[in-house]
Amino acid sequence: MLNTFELIAGMPSFHLSDIAKMRLDAISFFLVGLLLSAWGVQVLWNLLSRDIPQISRIRYSTSLAGTILWGLLFMLVLTMISGARELMTPGAWRKNGYTYALQDDDGVANVSMSADAIKLQTERRARLELLRTMLWAHAAANEGKFPESIAESGIAEELWQQPGTVPATYQYSGGGSVDSERERLVLEYAVYEDGSQWQLFTDGAIEEVTPEAPVDEAATSEEPRGGV
Secondary structure, eight states: OOOOOOOOTTOOOOOOOHHHHHHHHHHHHHHHHHHHHHHHHHHHHHHHHHHOTTSOOOOHHHHHHHHHHHHHHHHHHHHHHHHHHHHHSTTOEEEETTEEEEOOHHHHHHHHHHHHHHHHHHHHHHHHHHHHHHHHHHHHHTTTBOOSSHHHHOOOGGGGBOSSSSOOBOEEOOSOBTTSOOOEEEEOOSOSTTOOOEEEETTSOEEEOOTTSOOOOOOOOSSOOOBO
């Protein structure tokens, strides 16, 4: 007869949570699928070796290793494809269960606007960095003094135009020097939709105008301005 065990009231019992059960089921299904795939590869390979003597038969362990290797390679390729898709269309995809789907029309429009805004921010900062390089080169050749005005800077007029669709010329406060106290040297006009303004200081710093330190409102202009 089979041995019987005495049960005592209050004995602890251990159970997996629902999430743990789901994960265990998924892992078990994956392992069974992997083992069956390796077996299928072995059978097909060995059947092929009957008709082609140059192909040697393989063992199950070899088939399993090859299946795992190819699976990892496919995962790498799919990851690269999804990464390239996200880089080419940032934010255009949303998670939908285990897969991804395109955003709706409003979402795509917001993503496009966001991408354009980021591009414009990058162009604005790059333009100020270029002006900083050229103004510092002028100062190095003139005993550390900045040009008195835009006209005396020797910098092409198009470089004094702010990036964007609205024509505007940077405000320039010349006459200072590299060794002087920290002062505003170049300032954007407030012509952008987000209302932001970037400024270049005599110490080389490029900063955004903060609400605590507002600047005077300025109108746009199609022609370059002199010192302000």
